[in-house]
Amino acid sequence: MLRSMYSGIGGMKNFQTKLDVIGNNIANVNTYGFKKGRTVFKDLVSQQISGASAPTTTGLGGTNPKQVGLGATLGAIDTVQTQGSLQTTGRTLDVAISGNGFLMVQDPTTNETFYTRAGNLYLDGNGNLVNEDGYYVLDNTGNKIASITNADSISIGADGKIAVVTNGTLNNSRQIGIAVFPNPDGLEKVGNNLYRATPNSGVVAMKIPNNGGAGKLVSGALEMSNVDLSEEFTEMIVAQRGFQANSRIITTSDQILEELVNLKR
Incomplete structure (x- = not known):
């Protein structure tokens, strides 16, 4: 199965979590003393295709490692303790x-x-x-x-x-x-x-x-809450587009798999 499909699934889950955090921030925009949340992502482990090599004595230069990333995961959900107005x-x-x-x-x-x-x-x-x-x-x-x-x-x-x-x-x-x-x-x-x-x-x-x-x-x-609505709506657009992009990865991977299946008729 294509690795890109699982990367897309992981990305969709991450952006759904980001949207959940944004929704909670917006819901508490008028909550006294509320501190907004922030989602942080990090990449998952990368699959090693080939390792790095050092330069040789015959004059050949070294080569870099070849790796395929396996998607992203949720790194942290921070509470931003900045002063509210x-x-x-x-x-x-x-x-x-x-x-x-x-x-x-x-x-x-x-x-x-x-x-x-x-x-x-x-x-x-x-x-x-x-x-x-x-x-x-x-x-x-x-x-x-x-x-x-x-x-x-x-x-x-x-x-x-x-x-x-x-x-x-x-x-x-x-x-x-x-x-x-x-x-x-x-x-x-x-x-x-x-x-x-x-x-x-x-x-x-x-x-x-x-x-x-x-x-x-x-x-x-x-x-007052330290939620900035303009920032939250901007982050909402970013999360929405990120979710759509990851869903497109799954759609494209599905089309490729369909072509592979149709090779044998």
């Missing part, structure tokens, strides 16, 4: 991270810690600072931020300190923490704007915002 909301409990790092939230049912760039925060009925799913927001020591009750006013500084005024008394002892990873691209997406640490993301460092390499917090704003 900040959208002003004017809401006090909306915070955006300008720079590196993630907000830390804890699932109250499993106590598992997740990480997010989506800063639309809320207060629950007990005065705990939570995200939209009711996960506790953590400070730089890994403890939940609680007991924000009966406040006359609340404000959040660039360093994450929460200034709570109650009956004319200021309390700014609470502070939102930022998680920084050696390899943020190694985090695993788990849905709901959340990430989970993996063995390749490195050891998490819990830091104070705007300190030690952590980004600062911008109150009254949210980070």
